[in-house]
Amino acid sequence: MLKSVGKAWNRFVERRPGFAQFLMFFVFSNAVTVLQLALMPLFRAWFNQTWLLHTDFQRLAVGSNVDGSQYYMFDYPAGEFPAGGGGLAYFMAVQITLAIAQIINFFLQRNITFKSNTSPWIAAMWYFIAYVVITFIAAAAQGFYKAPVYQFFIDTLDWGSTGETAADVLTMVIYAGISFWVFFPIFKVIFKRVQDDEPLVPAEPATAGPA
Known part of the structure; x- marks a missing residue:
């Protein structure tokens, strides 16, 4: 059974290598x-029991919200949702979760999806740069949807702690979705596979014919 599936997959890869690569990227x-989704609520529940929950983390002020208040790219005011913004506890939970996931993703995508044989250190450097850039982009986007999502599940639906967990999941799905579409073209660039040069086969010496 597994052998037949493997053979079918190999035939598919030969026929449609680009699409097969995208499918592997999608799966991983x-x-x-x-x-x-599994780790983020666990980290947040853990950090919420510490002083991190009551510590503001509002950085990079860029303009104003529609109500005139200051807009922060990283906007995590202290306190529980929906009155607060999760504080440093929320920020740390998100970033630690992302770091763990992206380290695993790096090796899966490099070694299996793209089968890269170039320098892993150079790839890791560019991966880290891409991760930082995407973190800023996703954080800026999160400033628009995070508070309404938590308010909807906790207050509007009146789901309490269940709504908070549901909001955790949805915000991470959105965050991951942004990363998904940005990372694929970046991976195509940093995870290159260089074809090995074919060995040169020396020509056989010509044999002299009879004089």
């Missing part, structure tokens, strides 16, 4: 997203 990306 969703796998690490599931890992994020």
Whole structure:
């Protein structure tokens, strides 16, 4: 059974290598997203029992909200949702979860999806740069949807702690979705596979004919 599936997959890869590569990227990306969905609420529940919950983390002021208040790219005011913004506890839970997931994703995508044989250190450097850039982009986007999502599940639906967990999951799905579409073209660039040069076969010396 497994052998037949493997053979069918190999034939598919030969016929449609680009699409097969995207499918592998899709599978691994969703796998690490599931890992994020499992870890993030656990880290947040843990950090919420510490002083981190009551510590503001509001950085990079860029303009104003529609109500005139200051807009922060990283906007995590202290306190529980929906009155607060999760504080440093929320920020740490998100970033630690993402770091774990992206380290795993790096090796899966490099070694299996793209089968890269270039320098892993150079790839890791560019991966880290891409991760930082995407973190800023996703954080800026989160400033628009995070508070309404938590308010909807906790207050509007009156789900309490269940709504908070549901909001955790939805925000991580959105965060991961942004990363998914940004990372694939980046991976195509940093995870290169260089074809090995074919060995030169020396020509056989010509044999002299009879004089």
